[in-house]
Amino acid sequence: MKEYFHFSKKDRRGIIALGALIFLVIVLVFVVDGLQLKAESDFSEFKKALQAWEEETSVETQQHSLFSFNPNTVSEKRIDSLQLPRFVKNNILNYRKAGGKFDNPEDVRKIYGMTDSIFAVIEKYIIIPEPEIEATRFHKKESDSSKPASIQISGILNPNKADSLQLSEFGLNAFQASNLLKYRQSGGSFSRPADLLKIYGIDSTFFLLIKNNILIEPEKQIIVNEPERKTDKPEISIELNTADSLDLIKLPGIGSVFASRIIKYRQLLGGYCSVEQLLEVYHFPEETYHNIYQNLSADPQHISPIRLNFAGYGELLRHPYIQKEEVEAILGYRNENGSFRTLKEFEDAGIVDAEKVKQLTPYLTCR
Numbered sequence: 001m002k003e004y005f006h007f008s009k010k011d012r013r014g015i016i017a018l019g020a021l022i023f024l025v026i027v028l029v030f031v032v033d034g035l036q037l038k039a040e041s042d043f044s045e046f047k048k049a050l051q052a053w054e055e056e057t058s059v060e061t062q063q064h065s066l067f068s069f070n071p072n073t074v075s076e077k078r079i080d081s082l083q084l085p086r087f088v089k090n091n092i093l094n095y096r097k098a099g100g101k102f103d104n105p106e107d108v109r110k111i112y113g114m115t116d117s118i119f120a121v122i123e124k125y126i127i128i129p130e131p132e133i134e135a136t137r138f139h140k141k142e143s144d145s146s147k148p149a150s151i152q153i154s155g156i157l158n159p160n161k162a163d164s165l166q167l168s169e170f171g172l173n174a175f176q177a178s179n180l181l182k183y184r185q186s187g188g189s190f191s192r193p194a195d196l197l198k199i200y201g202i203d204s205t206f207f208l209l210i211k212n213n214i215l216i217e218p219e220k221q222i223i224v225n226e227p228e229r230k231t232d233k234p235e236i237s238i239e240l241n242t243a244d245s246l247d248l249i250k251l252p253g254i255g256s257v258f259a260s261r262i263i264k265y266r267q268l269l270g271g272y273c274s275v276e277q278l279l280e281v282y283h284f285p286e287e288t289y290h291n292i293y294q295n296l297s298a299d300p301q302h303i304s305p306i307r308l309n310f311a312g313y314g315e316l317l318r319h320p321y322i323q324k325e326e327v328e329a330i331l332g333y334r335n336e337n338g339s340f341r342t343l344k345e346f347e348d349a350g351i352v353d354a355e356k357v358k359q360l361t362p363y364l365t366c367r
Contacts, residue, residue: 065081065082065083066082066083066121066122066125067082067125068125068126068127069125069126069127070126070127070128071092071096071102071108072096072101072102072128076093079093084118084122085113085118087113088111088114088118091111091112091113092111095111099175101175102128103128104128105123105126105128108122108126156213156214157170157213157214158215158216158217159180159190159195159196159214159216160184160189160216160217164177164178164181167180167181170213171209171210172202173201175201176199176201176202176206179199179200179201179202180196180199180202183199190216191216192252193211193214193216194207194211194252194253194291195252196210196211196214197252197253197291198249198253198254198255200255203285204253204285204288207287208287235295236250236295237295237297238250238251238296238297239296239297239299240266240272240278240297240298241266241271241272241298241299241302242299242302244263245259245263248262251292251296252288252291252292253285253287253288253291253292254288254292258284258288261281261284262278262281262284265277265280265281265282265320268318268319268320269303269319269320269321270304270305270306270319270363271298271300271303271304272298272303273298273303273362273363274298275297276293277298278293278296280320303362303363305362305363305364305365306319306363306365307365307366307367308330308340308346308364308365308366309339309340309366313327313331316330316331319363321356321359321360321363322360326351326352326356329351330351333349340366342366343361343364343365345366346364
C-alpha cells in the first residue's frame, strides 16, 4: 500500500494543480448561475414597432381585396378598396372622366400602368354586361326580320335632320350623338350613309348595324335651282405622298387618328408606291379602304429611297419591310464584299427572297 500511494515530487505537483483547477470550475459554476446578465441592446422598442406594423398590414389587407366590379360604373370609393396599385385605379377613373368606356375586359389592359401580370390576376373579376339596348335593338330573332331591327318609332333615321332625342332613340350614345350634331353645326352634311364614318365614335362595326336604316333625302333646292352643281362638283382626288392631314380627313371614314397614322407610315416607308399599302397601316379597316381607294393615287416619284451602301443599322431597321436579320446580313455583306453596284447584285446576294426584293426595289438605291 505504501508503495502504491507513493508519488514523486513531480506527480504531487500535478495532483495539486488538477485539484485546484477542479475547485475553480466548481466555484465558477455557482457564480455564473447567480449572475443576471444585462443585454447589450434593448430591442423592446423595435418589437413594439414590428407588432404595430403587422397589425396595420393586417388591417390594410382586410380593407383592400379583389372582388367583381364593372370598370364603367364602379364608384370612386368602391374602387379605392380594390387591391390594385393606386396609380392604376386613378388612371381608370381619369379615363372614364375623359369620356372613355370599356367595351370588354381587354380594354382595361390598355390603361396606362396596367401590366400583364396585374391584368392576369384581375381579369376574372372584371364584369362588363352586354348593353341591354344593343341586345334588344340589334339581336332580333329571325321571325322578326321583316320588321325594322333597330328603331322602335319609325325605323329610319335622316342624320341631316335628326335631333339629339331621335339620335338617342335610334341607338347612338351621347358621345356619338354630340359629335354628329357638332359636325352639322360646323357646316357638315351627309350625302350618303357611309359619310357617318366621318363622325368620331362611329366605327365600322356600329355602322354595319345601322346602315340599312339610314335614309338621306336629297335636297330639293339643289335639284331644282342648281341642277348643274351636282354634276360639275369634282370628286375628291388625293395623292398619298403629298397629302397632309387636312387633305386626308376629307375622305369618308378618315379622321384625325387615321390621317396621322397614314402620314407616319408614309415617313417610315419613304413614300407609298401603291394605294393598297394603306391596308398595312395599323388597324386600317378594309371597309374604309374599299370606300376611298378610287379617290386615291400614289406617285412613286415622290418616294425617298434608302441609299443601300451608306445607310446605317438604325436607318435600315426603321423600314417596315426590313427585318433585323436582314439588316445584319446587308452590313455583313458590305464589310466583306464592299458596296453593292446594282440592285441585281443585291438580289443575287441571297439576303432576301425574290418576293421581298420586288417589295423593296422602289425603296432602295445603290447611288
